[in-house]
Amino acid sequence: MDGFKMSRPRLVVIGNGMAGMRTVEEILSAAPGYFDITVFSGEPQPNYDRIMLSPLLAGDKNFTDIVLNDYDWYEANNIRLIAGEHVDWIDRKKRIVRGAHGNDVPYDIALLATGSNPFVLPIQGAELDGVQTFRTVADVEDMLAVAKPGCKAVVIGGGLLGLEAAHGLNLRGADVTVIHLMPTLMERQLDASAAHLLERALTARGMTILTATETAAFVGDEQVRAVRLKDGTEIEADLVVMAVGIRPNAGLARAVGLTCNRGVIVDDWMRTSDPEIFAIGECVEHDGEVFGLVAPIWEMAKIAANAMTGNQGPGFCPTVSIARLKVSGIDMVSAGAFMGDATTDDIVLRDASRGIYKRLVLRENRIVGIVAFGDARDSGWHFQLMKDETDIETFRDSVIFGPALDGAAGPAEVVLALPDHAEICGCNGIAKGKIVSAISEFGLTTLEAVRARTKASSSCGSCTMQVEALLKATIGNAYAPVMVKSMCTCTDLSHDEVRRRILGGDLKSISAVMQALEWKTPDGCHSCRPALNFYLLCAWPGEYVDDAQSRFVNERMHANIQKDGTFSVVPRMWGGVTNARELRAIADVVEKFDIPEVKITGGQRIDMLGVRREDLPAVWRDLNAAGLVSGHAYGKALRTVKTCVGSEWCRFGTQNSTAMGIALEKMSWGSWHPHKVKMAVSGCPRNCAESSIKDFGVIATEAGWDLLVGGNGGIKLRGAELLCKVTMADEVLEYCAAFLQVYREEALYLERTAHWIERVGIDYVKSRIVEDAEGRAALAERFHHAQQFAQVDPWEERSAGPTPPSYVDVAELV
Amino acid sequence: MDGMMVDPVFVDIAAVDEIPARGARTVSTAHGPVAIFRTGDNAIFALRDRCPHRGGPLSQGIVHGHGVTCPLHNWVISLETGSASDEDAPCVARFPLRIEAGRILLGIAGPIAA
Numbered sequence A: 001m002d003g004f005k006m007s008r009p010r011l012v013v014i015g016n017g018m019a020g021m022r023t024v025e026e027i028l029s030a031a032p033g034y035f036d037i038t039v040f041s042g043e044p045q046p047n048y049d050r051i052m053l054s055p056l057l058a059g060d061k062n063f064t065d066i067v068l069n070d071y072d073w074y075e076a077n078n079i080r081l082i083a084g085e086h087v088d089w090i091d092r093k094k095r096i097v098r099g100a101h102g103n104d105v106p107y108d109i110a111l112l113a114t115g116s117n118p119f120v121l122p123i124q125g126a127e128l129d130g131v132q133t134f135r136t137v138a139d140v141e142d143m144l145a146v147a148k149p150g151c152k153a154v155v156i157g158g159g160l161l162g163l164e165a166a167h168g169l170n171l172r173g174a175d176v177t178v179i180h181l182m183p184t185l186m187e188r189q190l191d192a193s194a195a196h197l198l199e200r201a202l203t204a205r206g207m208t209i210l211t212a213t214e215t216a217a218f219v220g221d222e223q224v225r226a227v228r229l230k231d232g233t234e235i236e237a238d239l240v241v242m243a244v245g246i247r248p249n250a251g252l253a254r255a256v257g258l259t260c261n262r263g264v265i266v267d268d269w270m271r272t273s274d275p276e277i278f279a280i281g282e283c284v285e286h287d288g289e290v291f292g293l294v295a296p297i298w299e300m301a302k303i304a305a306n307a308m309t310g311n312q313g314p315g316f317c318p319t320v321s322i323a324r325l326k327v328s329g330i331d332m333v334s335a336g337a338f339m340g341d342a343t344t345d346d347i348v349l350r351d352a353s354r355g356i357y358k359r360l361v362l363r364e365n366r367i368v369g370i371v372a373f374g375d376a377r378d379s380g381w382h383f384q385l386m387k388d389e390t391d392i393e394t395f396r397d398s399v400i401f402g403p404a405l406d407g408a409a410g411p412a413e414v415v416l417a418l419p420d421h422a423e424i425c426g427c428n429g430i431a432k433g434k435i436v437s438a439i440s441e442f443g444l445t446t447l448e449a450v451r452a453r454t455k456a457s458s459s460c461g462s463c464t465m466q467v468e469a470l471l472k473a474t475i476g477n478a479y480a481p482v483m484v485k486s487m488c489t490c491t492d493l494s495h496d497e498v499r500r501r502i503l504g505g506d507l508k509s510i511s512a513v514m515q516a517l518e519w520k521t522p523d524g525c526h527s528c529r530p531a532l533n534f535y536l537l538c539a540w541p542g543e544y545v546d547d548a549q550s551r552f553v554n555e556r557m558h559a560n561i562q563k564d565g566t567f568s569v570v571p572r573m574w575g576g577v578t579n580a581r582e583l584r585a586i587a588d589v590v591e592k593f594d595i596p597e598v599k600i601t602g603g604q605r606i607d608m609l610g611v612r613r614e615d616l617p618a619v620w621r622d623l624n625a626a627g628l629v630s631g632h633a634y635g636k637a638l639r640t641v642k643t644c645v646g647s648e649w650c651r652f653g654t655q656n657s658t659a660m661g662i663a664l665e666k667m668s669w670g671s672w673h674p675h676k677v678k679m680a681v682s683g684c685p686r687n688c689a690e691s692s693i694k695d696f697g698v699i700a701t702e703a704g705w706d707l708l709v710g711g712n713g714g715i716k717l718r719g720a721e722l723l724c725k726v727t728m729a730d731e732v733l734e735y736c737a738a739f740l741q742v743y744r745e746e747a748l749y750l751e752r753t754a755h756w757i758e759r760v761g762i763d764y765v766k767s768r769i770v771e772d773a774e775g776r777a778a779l780a781e782r783f784h785h786a787q788q789f790a791q792v793d794p795w796e797e798r799s800a801g802p803t804p805p806s807y808v809d810v811a812e813l814v
Numbered sequence B: 001m002d003g004m005m006v007d008p009v010f011v012d013i014a015a016v017d018e019i020p021a022r023g024a025r026t027v028s029t030a031h032g033p034v035a036i037f038r039t040g041d042n043a044i045f046a047l048r049d050r051c052p053h054r055g056g057p058l059s060q061g062i063v064h065g066h067g068v069t070c071p072l073h074n075w076v077i078s079l080e081t082g083s084a085s086d087e088d089a090p091c092v093a094r095f096p097l098r099i100e101a102g103r104i105l106l107g108i109a110g111p112i113a114a
């Protein structure tokens, strides 16, 4: 330039949601540095993926997973973010945007991206506590505060949003009723046949679905207690979620005199009636149409970004969108004119017993509508044919069976055959061409790198296979998906991927996993079966039926096998404390069953070694009678909680470490883990219980308790790291439960806490347990939920009745 | 060896259903403990309940495909041949059996191999 600095035009964005930030991203990539950008955000969070609120509610994601642009991103791009401040005025004459907290920001161009507001039924009781909508992170938090197992939740509205809310609440253990005004669910996306299958699938998951039912009022004093229907029936409710539609949020635009109808009126380039103000997203109305899905919004963002930076190109011309229901395990897609009319024909495929229904609506040999339920794998292809208005006459007979039939192509070939503009990732609106060019331009070689760079497949993950196929095709052998180690030779999938798919696919048995994930062996091997058994147990507490045949012998027999085929028996000694009655019972059992050795273990317990398999149930029966229960010395489970004598006796003790150890052990006994878990509590920093080499160690101080994690005294010595310091005994228990749960949910099978923490880093563990109070509470809650089903003494189960056949010979032929 | 076999006597030991799929039960015999395996595809096998490595009880292992993994040090033994997967020679004795009307009849006169 010639000596003076030109000031850049100022862009002020109102609304920090998906549409606003997508436009900013498009501007940054089309004309970096063009604007000086300020963003007003009505919500206190950075921009997150609103679509993913459903999995957030269901517990399949946490908030950090769904953030699209974190605070660092704003900073790195020199964007001023005014978070949590509503804009309540635009002074169009002076060109100033006014925030409700007094921030006045001048603009050259303003962008309205205020989204929409959920519609609230104007009926009696709508203002009661516990009656809410489903639109923001705050809404999800409100729901989770109430949605405890057994609570009664009523969802009003059986559309996409309502059913996703119902699904999430159902997974959280709530007792869910869906009330829908129309005779069939999702009537705006589904025909009656598919809606019927959907209703059946949801009912099978324990939800109550009431169609053709109208809500009259919400009943309660301050807090909602019930929902009253038009016919007078009352349905009990601790929580009511209204999901009955959305309205463009055009209030501000209307107030400052911009032309509005249902939404803010925009032209083909997203310009409002004031040429200095653009509008985008769900707040707009274009050509009489308003919007409720992201795909058209991505189009708008590109067009608006170009127009705002002076490169006005072709205008906006909305195309059809595809709607998917994000309820794990239910595959459902609809697009276009799915109802059909006098000028259309149908091709229908129905397989009632497998719950599959597909319907293509054709007009003059072109697809104009799609409905798929139960198997939507080919819908992407059908949708592309529909968007491209392809004449299907030559393959009309086979089109419903998908592209695979047409020349036996697999999913990979199908993606390769798609044109560059074909959309691969529906959630983030990413076309094939963009993925392929990002792979080449940035030398991407892994799925994770593609996800980070393009966002493709980073949301619901249903396009993962297609993205992998593109990686393979673009970089050939350089694409080594084995970068993530596969679980074992029975599958190419990694531990993490298998776990993700167990949850996502609603897979609830080992055979279902093997079938759905195409295991290469008929029934796995000794390495994957125990891992799958644990992953399923962890994913579906109370529901999954443990598979004894997939357990290592020790866990199947509830005793440790010895080199001569006999077993050892180690009863639990809570916090290492015992008494005369227990010791006497042990002494009696040793004599009665001729047990060759009794030993004090390194974990403050007593080990009886050399017990014959057939004697085990009788040994346990005698021990049970004295109150002794299984010590789980044989399991990938909570083992011992070592303690020292602490403040009760020791002259240095600062807290009652023995009582704390017993409380920890009572809370966590019976829990299954990726590997064994050991804990210890010491009464002062002299640390006589060796807390610093335990998976979870506690050291009492004058001020409270130091919590240590990831210690290991085994093969490779590793000192535990400080997680944090807490002051209250209750906190020790809560942090411990949360830590155990995150380890259970995220570590690979056979990875001890020490190795897991070395892999993910202590900072990550802190971010989950220390920095995120709500996340911690939720983890602890899930731990306690699972414990309800885990705390059953396996010894008592096996010794109470007749001896189980696995402990004795089926026949004696001597 | 195969040639040494005497005609076995078949004795009813249990119903097929008493053996869990992908599991085993034991029978004590004059030849020592014998493990009766049932695989995921419902095939039944009888092998001596002693691992060729250091004598681990194969009946306590994890059954997968037509093999079992010894619980002591993870050798994988083929139920069809009695050989450890990385060696060719059969090293675990197998016993003949018959299934009749849902019952397992074990041939106890002698093992059919090594």
Ligand code: SRM
Residues within 6 Å of the ligand: A560, A561, A562, A568, A569, A570, A599, A600, A601, A602, A603, A604, A605, A606, A607, A633, A639, A640, A676, A678, A693, A711, A712, A713, A714, A715, A716, A752
């Ligand atoms: C009995 C005991 C030794 C003793 O006589 O004191 C023992 C015995 C066994 N240990 Fe241990 N360990 C025993 C305390 C320990 C300790 C000390 C402790 O817990 O405070 C350690 C080091 C601390 C740690 O785990 O970080 C320990 C580190 C191991 C390891 C190495 C773990 C690692 O991550 O590196 C193994 C191998 C494994 O688990 O894979 C192991 C495995 C075993 C097994 C289970 C070997 C096996 O698979 O058969 C032994 C079973 C004996 C049995 O049948 O009862 N044992 N073992 C101790 C039982 C404690 C209890 O009361 O439950």
Ligand SMILES: Cc1cc2nc3c(=O)[nH]c(=O)nc-3n(C[C@H](O)[C@H](O)[C@H](O)COP(=O)(O)OP(=O)(O)OC[C@H]3O[C@@H](n4cnc5c(N)ncnc54)[C@H](O)[C@@H]3O)c2cc1C
Residues within 6 Å of the ligand: A014, A015, A016, A017, A018, A019, A020, A040, A041, A042, A043, A050, A051, A052, A053, A054, A085, A086, A087, A088, A113, A114, A115, A116, A134, A135, A136, A161, A164, A249, A252, A280, A281, A282, A283, A291, A292, A293, A294, A295, A297, A324, A326, A427
């Ligand atoms: C639970 C759920 C699931 C969904 N699932 C899907 C799906 O699967 N597929 C799909 O395509 N779409 C889905 N959607 C719809 C999709 O999220 C929306 O289409 C999209 O978020 C719209 O983007 P937007 O930017 O227009 O609005 P929003 O994302 O709502 O952003 C608007 C932002 O503006 C802020 N704001 C409003 N007024 C002001 C003001 N005066 N000052 C400052 N800030 C203000 C709001 O607080 C909000 O943060 C789903 C929506 C929800 C709620």
Ligand code: SF4
Residues within 6 Å of the ligand: none
């Ligand atoms: S140190 Fe080794 S030999 Fe001793 S008990 Fe532990 S695993 Fe067995």
Ligand code: FES
Residues within 6 Å of the ligand: B051, B052, B053, B054, B055, B056, B070, B071, B072, B073, B074, B075
């Ligand atoms: S005894 Fe069977 S593998 Fe060692």
